[in-house]
Amino acid sequence: MPSKKRRRKEERPKIHPKNKYSDNPPDFALLASLYPTFKPFVFYTREGRPRIDWTDFNATRELTRVLLLHDHNLHWWIPHGQLCPTVPNRSNYIHWIEDLLSSHIIPRDNTDGGNVRGFDIGTGANCIYPLLGASLLGWSFVASDMTDVAIEWAERNVKNNPNISELIEIRKVKCSQNTLSPEGLSGESSYSEEREGLPSSSLDISASEDKSYYGPAILVDVVRDGETFDFCMCNPPFFESFEEAGLNPKTSCGGTYEEMVCPGGEKAFITRIIEDSVVLKQSFRWYTSMVGRKVNLKFLVSKLREVGVTVVKTTEFVQGKTFRWGLAWSFVPPAKKIVTPHVTEKNILSFMLEGIQRQFGAIHVLQSVESFFLAGGASCKLNASSFVVDITASADHCNALLNNDVKYIDEVASCSNVQEAPSNLCFRILVFQQIPGTLLVKGSLQHRDSALSGFHLLFS
Numbered sequence: 001m002p003s004k005k006r007r008r009k010e011e012r013p014k015i016h017p018k019n020k021y022s023d024n025p026p027d028f029a030l031l032a033s034l035y036p037t038f039k040p041f042v043f044y045t046r047e048g049r050p051r052i053d054w055t056d057f058n059a060t061r062e063l064t065r066v067l068l069l070h071d072h073n074l075h076w077w078i079p080h081g082q083l084c085p086t087v088p089n090r091s092n093y094i095h096w097i098e099d100l101l102s103s104h105i106i107p108r109d110n111t112d113g114g115n116v117r118g119f120d121i122g123t124g125a126n127c128i129y130p131l132l133g134a135s136l137l138g139w140s141f142v143a144s145d146m147t148d149v150a151i152e153w154a155e156r157n158v159k160n161n162p163n164i165s166e167l168i169e170i171r172k173v174k175c176s177q178n179t180l181s182p183e184g185l186s187g188e189s190s191y192s193e194e195r196e197g198l199p200s201s202s203l204d205i206s207a208s209e210d211k212s213y214y215g216p217a218i219l220v221d222v223v224r225d226g227e228t229f230d231f232c233m234c235n236p237p238f239f240e241s242f243e244e245a246g247l248n249p250k251t252s253c254g255g256t257y258e259e260m261v262c263p264g265g266e267k268a269f270i271t272r273i274i275e276d277s278v279v280l281k282q283s284f285r286w287y288t289s290m291v292g293r294k295v296n297l298k299f300l301v302s303k304l305r306e307v308g309v310t311v312v313k314t315t316e317f318v319q320g321k322t323f324r325w326g327l328a329w330s331f332v333p334p335a336k337k338i339v340t341p342h343v344t345e346k347n348i349l350s351f352m353l354e355g356i357q358r359q360f361g362a363i364h365v366l367q368s369v370e371s372f373f374l375a376g377g378a379s380c381k382l383n384a385s386s387f388v389v390d391i392t393a394s395a396d397h398c399n400a401l402l403n404n405d406v407k408y409i410d411e412v413a414s415c416s417n418v419q420e421a422p423s424n425l426c427f428r429i430l431v432f433q434q435i436p437g438t439l440l441v442k443g444s445l446q447h448r449d450s451a452l453s454g455f456h457l458l459f460s
């Protein structure tokens with residue numbers, strides 16, 4: 001029998017079900033036969049399996065190029081050393097956003113006829129997210145970056161795909177005199193080969209002492225007055241130093257200093273996005289970012305609670321042996337909606353409540369349940385320590401509640417030891433807080449001879 005740990009690992013979703021590669025991983029042999037430029041990078045194991053050398057930048061870049069061409073009809077290139085994206089992994093993030101936008105957690109905005117507009121923070125030379133989002137789903141994008149090389153190549157990659165070029169605007173983030181580039185200069189720095197071999201700069205040292213972000217603007221001062229977006233996304237510079245960035249010698253996906261490193265690392269970068277979101281509030285329906293470390297995810301989720309967002313969502317992306325997390329939040333008031341109701345002829349029923357504002361926890365819902373039933377004349381016993389309320393309701397009480405004909409009946413409210421008539425309906429409601437904003441409400445009939453249909457009607 002597999003161990004618990006192994007089972008948990010096996011259960012982890014590796015790839016989003018909508019991802020083009022979820023059932024059909026890239027076929028290197030087929031691609032090599034179709035694309036002569038890819039062929040030299042493919043070799044075969046003793047068992048005859050086609051492989052590429054993941055430590056060879058040219059091989060990974062050519063794989064990305066042919067996958068984008070073959071599967072997405074996209075023409076794409078990046079100069080040597082720039083961060084080379086893996087297409088299946090990047091597609092997962094796009095599909096997660098697609099899920100967020102189509103979920104009912106926050107109300108949909110139909111003002112733009114269903115057109116979806118996103119903002120890609122730090123699009124890189126590869127411009128991968130706008131290219132995928134536009135070609136797969138017809139989304140439009142503003143894609144920002146701060147380096148000249150990223151802007152130049154992102155623009156080229158957009159221009160070389162005229163069928164979607166109208167959908168993507170590349171926007172350069174201005175670097176003021178007092179925002180620091182990794183060189184401590186004005187931020188106009190572009191990648192220099194020399195820097196790659198350097199030990200961490202003095203800025204890295206100061207960054208590890210002071211974890212706050214002090215780079216160029218991210219959203220505030222980049223988003224224009226009156227602009228609105230359905231979402232923003234970001235694959236942030238994850239690391240605080242170049243050494244930290246180069247920890248995985250088994251792959252060569254490139255990545256320049258500016259792409260991989262920022263003062264304070266991802267924690268500081270995403271904290272700034274959160275701070276910007278507090279200013280921009282509902283200019284975005286969803287704010288999202290990738291997070292590279294679970295410890296940072298926890299910190300960022302608690303930061304989000306502090307600033308009073310209405311919804312927080314997280315997900316896990318498994319990329320080979322690497323784990324990344326997706327973090328999403330919103331300031332849009334949630335649509336309170338009951339999902340996954342299980343209304344069957346059972347004496348235990350449950351449903352989930354999603355999108356509850358963070359200040360309302362299980363106890364508040366429990367108190368509302370109590371008030372609701374008290375108002376209908378039923379008797380209630382609330383146990384705050386076990387998050388349970390026991391309810392006894394007569395047929396009249398049930399009718400009053402179902403017909404919305406409720407009034408507060410003080411004598412019943414104050415009486416917790418009502419003698420139960422045989423026809424009374426006795427049931428227990430439990431409320432569990434699973435993650436902030438999501439509650440599981442469970443109702444169970446306490447006596448089998450109680451009226452099952454009344455219970456179903458009241459509970460559902």
Ligand SMILES: C[S@@+](CC[C@H](N)C(=O)[O-])C[C@H]1O[C@@H](n2cnc3c(N)ncnc32)[C@H](O)[C@@H]1O
Nearest residue numbers: 122123124145146173216217235236237258259
């Ligand atoms: C890890 S790379 C991600 C590139 C691409 N989105 C991807 O997923 O492959 C991070 C990018 O953020 C850019 N960047 C850093 N600070 C930025 C800022 N304040 N505004 C916009 N882009 C920034 C870097 O230049 C770099 O291109």
